[in-house]
Amino acid sequence: MNSLSVAERIEGRSEPLAEASARLEKGDFSGAIALLEPAFKAGDDSSDIVEALMRAYDGAGETAKHEEMMAVALQASSQPSLKLAISYAELAMTRKEWPVAAERWQFIIDHCEGFPHQVYVRQARAWLAAQQFSAALHTVNLGLEKQPGNPVLSDLKDVIASRKAKKFQLTAQQLAAPITIRWEVDEGEKRIATLESFRHYRIRGWIDARQDQRPELLVSAPDGADSLALTTLEPSTPSQEAGWTFEYGFDFSQDLTLGVRLKNGRVYECLRFSLAPVMEVLEGREGWLFLANDTNASIDQFTGKKRLDAEQKQQWQHFVDGIGPLQRQRSLLLLIANSKEKVRPEYYPYEKASITPTEQVEKFLQAEKIDYCNPVAAMQAEPDSYYPTDTHWSGRGAYLAFIACMRHFGFDDDFASLYAFEQREVVGDLGSKMDPPAKSLSTVAVFREESGVYCRFSNYLPGTGNITIFENSKPIHARTLVIFGGSSAGAGGFALLFANVFQRVVVVNLPGSYVHEVVEHEAADHVILQTNERYLATPGRVIKTLAEANLDHAVQAVPAAERVKLLQRMSRYASCEPYHGFMTTLLAG
Structure with missing residues (x-):
């Protein structure tokens, strides 16, 4: 904001604003921008200027500036426009900028009254796409507090919980290189674990390189590369060559490559890591799904192994x-x-x-x-x-228990007179592990009184x-x-x-x-x-x-x-x- 009085600012912008509005009506978006931008850059961020610029940038196809004006309008208002806030969040969803989108949905939850329950669904989907499962579950639970039993939120909760619990196994592919990296899992880590467990997963490794080559460990991921120090491995016998060792925690939730950079500047990619999903659902007869490869070894329990x-x-x-x-x-x-x-x-x-x-x-x-x-x-x-699509009993099964x-x-008591039963189509904790999620009919117990x-x-x-x-x-x-x-x-x-x-x-x-x-x-x-x-x-x-x-x-x-x-x-x-x-x-x- 500049230091001019309100009266001076209104007087100073009235003519350019009126002319800009006229140009907007004629579709002359560039002309409107030329009239309005100087005032905004000089510090006039009044609602009239911002809204007019927003329309002008949108009409001119200047997406980034249009979005900037949306942010200014939302932050400046004590009662932000719900429609504008939703559009602002959906822009980030369209670009698949999931954490940004989640923050924008949160702005609606915090500042806009009377927002539809779909806002919870959209924020949860953004967190899910960002693989932030705890945050996604938190959002769904908030939505279910407002609308208990909402079928969309209930099904989404099953999907999120399944993704959070989904098991993976770390695999590595040896790449063609004159230097070999050998590795093993730290004793404290599980070889089959959830994605969260692999976000900071410790492994030990050995590199067969001479002392005079002075290697560095290179770690390459989609978001960039880094180099880590190695420790000299002294030979245990006179005939054994010296080598290098390391022990670090890595983020294996994304594909990751380990390589070596030698003193002479040569770089070799040696190991490419990825997570292989572990089968968690066993498909039985007539579309019935069952648990598989769980930590309790359900199949082995059933078969007596x-x-x-x-x-x-x-x-x-x-x-x-x-x-x-x-x-x-x-x-x-x-x-x-x-x-x-x-x-x-x-x-x-x-x-x-x-x-x-x-x-x-x-x-x-x-x-x-x-x-x-x-x-x-x-x-x-x-x-x-x-x-068919869940490990747990239905409402009928719960009633029997x-x-x-x-x-x-x-x-x-005559409990049969107190409860009625309805059938509803649901995803379930097993159906949510399928792609696309599988649904089936489940019986629900409804209290009559x-x-x-x-x-x-x-x-x-x-x-x-x-x-x-x-x-x-x-x-x-x-x-x-x-x-x-x-x-x-x-x-x-x-x-x-x-x-x-x-x-x-x-x-x-x-x-x-x-x-x-x-x-x-x-x-x-x-x-x-x-x-x-x-x-x-x-x-x-x-x-x-x-x-x-x-x-x-x-x-x-x-x-x-x-x-x-x-x-x-x-x-x-x-x-x-x-x-x-x-x-x-x-x-x-």
């Missing part, structure tokens, strides 16, 4: 020894969320072994008279208890360590339920089925575990320890406090910027102790 080893058996014995006394003190049930291949073996391309980890675990539970529920027979009896638990707890359920608290932590509390202002039973579960606790609305009938439901993502502090604080009437069948190789834990759950590992896996956002979202709720204080300490640490 992987069973409990001696250490795992000892762990299970220790676990049932701890659960037994608790179950005699309170209403406690261990629930197994069945693996899909156990429920629908007719679609699975492998034969089930007579003994799998499930049968081994059941033997421990039965020997110690532990109450547990394995609802596989009930699930098999209902064709829509699971569906809910009924089994409620009957175990002694309730004989007017529900009094609302979310009392959530720490919004993704996965392990998530704590969500539902309260009901119109409960059928004034009871409190605590669920220690995994992903199936939310699948098909499982926890919400209980929330519709109980007064308070506390869900803690610690599959199959038991935390004394939580149960005692809640004075829980009932407790469910839910675990997915493929997790049975390792039992849960019986611990005294949340601090013993070591959730700091789960929190540290979330990028620092996302932890700040999680803290902000959690703080929207009125303080809910001890959970609020516990998570505030973790997230702020």
Whole structure:
């Protein structure tokens, strides 16, 4: 802004502005620019000048300057134009400048009132294209808070979660060069891991070059090249040649080439690295999809190749020894969320072994008279208890598990009169791994009555360590339920089925575990320890406090910027102790 008074500025620009407006009407965009640019460059960034210049640059095809004026107009206004802000963001989307686009969508979320939910979808797609999966999930979750059950956001969430969890294996191609680089993975790294894990992935290497060649390690990536120092490798025997070694963390999320530059200036490309996707979906009969190459080795469990080893058996014995006394003190049930291949073996391309980890675990539970529920027979009896494009049970399957638990707890209500069932087309966590994503019909359980359920608290932590509390202002039973579960606790609305009938439901993502502090604080009437069948190789834990759950590992896996956002979202709720204080300490640490 210049130092002229408002009156002087209006008087000084009125004639050129009027003439420029006339030229704009005639389509003389260059003439309008010639009249308006000097005023703008002199410091007159009034809305009239900026808007007129914006029209002139657009008409003249000067895209960069038009976009610059859009930015000026948006930043200068206390109530930015929603239409203009969306156009500004879409320009970056068109150019595939994904982080820039995401920032522009964020401007709309922060400054524009009444924006459509599609803004969340577009920002999430921008973050997804930029492979910033945590940020994309954060955006989708914000959108789902505004519109719970929105099908576009729900499907997009599945796609993002699958991309985030997608597994890769690092491969290297030796290139024709007179110098060889040998390499191996650092002992602390997994050879099959997610894209995030490969963003800073340590390897060790050796280069067979003479001492007098004094090589440097060259690292070439799409965004540029760099050189790194090498360490002299002294020969271990008199006959061995000296060489060079290195150990660094590299970003293998993009193609990367390692080479050597010698003292004489010669450069050789030696190794070209890339990530090979690992097959995660097994296509069964009639379009049914199943999990493959997961860390729990689902196929090997089903076929009996992987069973409990001696250490795992000892762990299970220790676990049932701890659960037994608790179950005699309170209403406690261990629930197994069945693996899909156990429920629908007719679609699975492998034969089930007579003994799998499930049968081994059941033997421990039965020997110690532990109450547990394995609802596989009930699930098999209902064709829509699971569906083709997801690992988890459907709303029907969740309802069957809910009924089994409620009957175990002694309730004989007519629950069939409380719930109706609808079919909806969804992507699912397996369908989202296909290209393009595959959809199938899933059955959803719908509460017939007017529900009094609302979310009392959530720490919004993704996965392990998530704590969500539902309260009901119109409960059928004034009871409190605590669920220690995994992903199936939310699948098909499982926890919400209980929330519709109980007064308070506390869900803690610690599959199959038991935390004394939580149960005692809640004075829980009932407790469910839910675990997915493929997790049975390792039992849960019986611990005294949340601090013993070591959730700091789960929190540290979330990028620092996302932890700040999680803290902000959690703080929207009125303080809910001890959970609020516990998570505030973790997230702020």
